[in-house]
Amino acid sequence: MNIGEVSKRAKLPAKTIRYYEEIGLILPQREPNGYRVFRASELHKLEFVGRARAMGFSIEECRTLLALWDDRNRASADVRALAARHLAVIEARMDDLRAMHATLSDLVTACAGDDRPDCPILSTLAADGAPPDREL
Amino acid sequence: MNIGEVSKRAKLPAKTIRYYEEIGLILPQREPNGYRVFRASELHKLEFVGRARAMGFSIEECRTLLALWDDRNRASADVRALAARHLAVIEARMDDLRAMHATLSDLVTACAGDDRPDCPILSTLAADGAPPDREL
DNA sequence: CCTTGACCTTCCAGTTACGGGAACCCTCAT
DNA sequence: ATGAGGGTTCCCGTAACTGGAAGGTCAAGG
Incomplete structure (x- = not known):
């Protein structure tokens, strides 16, 4: 999946997604031509962040929430x-x-x-x- | 009046007052030594802006409000x-x-x-x- | 084969309203 | 002379992007 497709699905501007990569929220791979390539797990993360942002969580809070989400042993x-x-x-x-x-x-x-x-x-x-x- | 005194009276940080000068909200004069000198009218403007900011008006809105305040022919x-x-x-x-x-x-x-x-x-x-x- | 259009890329600048801090000047009292 | 307590400028950083320029990629059409 390229960034345009992810952008549509997660309902986030491509600019925002690039920004999220820049600050290390997501780490998409790259195709040989330099294009970002997103897997389902990255799409899910973006959707997750989109919802958390809509609830007013800051980016840093989103980062923490993502980590908790990833952690099967969280409390x-x-x-x-x-x-x-x-x-x-x-x-x-x-x-x-x-x-x-x-x-x-x-x-x-x-x-x-x-x-x-x-x-x-x-x-x-x-x-x-x-x-x-x-x-x- | 120097900036410290105005800062106390208007309850605005000196930094904020310098910033307001920088963006042209107020135009204090200068002493020969470079210090800003504030007259009563400038203090009043700062107090005015302080109250407007407390009501949530943006700086640009404050600028407009100041202009309206100055304008005796406003509607x-x-x-x-x-x-x-x-x-x-x-x-x-x-x-x-x-x-x-x-x-x-x-x-x-x-x-x-x-x-x-x-x-x-x-x-x-x-x-x-x-x-x-x-x-x- | 060339071009057009829709993608994608990076990088740079701007946004709001300041706050922090460095480096330095002025004035007065000790 | 020195120290305290003013003041000054300048530059960087904040949050979370958005806009725009300049340019690479790719598939389809003439």
Whole structure:
């Protein structure tokens, strides 16, 4: 299988696959003409990584997950711990976004959005006046 | 005011302030010895940018917001539109995170997390078996 | 036989918003 | 003179790619 075919099947851009090779996530062989040649196991790894990335795992976490996947003697506790840590990161990000969203949506609501210059969004950013009806 | 003082007051690292100068967000003057000199207006801009960044606006959005702030003839509609676009981005990110969280928290719950190798997290990533009690 | 098109290759640069660290200058106090 | 605590520039590194240039490979068609 050449890179185009793998790209289609794993739904990853060829560029990304080359990058994954560069950082040692996968190690495809080469044909005499220099083309990469992928076996089923490499395709599976790429699909695995694609799913892990879609769940927000970093590349390094993906590397660890691949290693755990390969390891028939792994303890599921190790996988679970990694996933739980990642879950905590996701929750922290969501908290940050929630705070931004709360502030911003209030401001957007409070802003007339007409052709006049008065704007509670700018006032709040400038901190030269209190937000209309809500503490930051 | 030198950079250290501004850094303390605006609660931004000196490095960040130098970077903001480099990209033209602020244009402090210089003393004969080469030190940057900040006036109150520059401090205000930095505080403004600090708050905007905390709300998740990109640097380029901050640049636009600063320009709108400076423009006494702005229409609040322009500010509002920018904020609303950003709000949409925040919501999209939250949706992504929510999806990841839903999948992952189910998997973490389903994983025994003991010393045995069986792990629904890895199985799901490998897609070699259906997740235990939930569709992806 | 030559060309065209669709593949593939490598390499280089750019992205975002800084942080680390080296090497060096300025100023003041001891 | 020296040391502490400012400041300066410059360059590299981060994460995870993406875009683009320049060029090799291969099968089919005229």
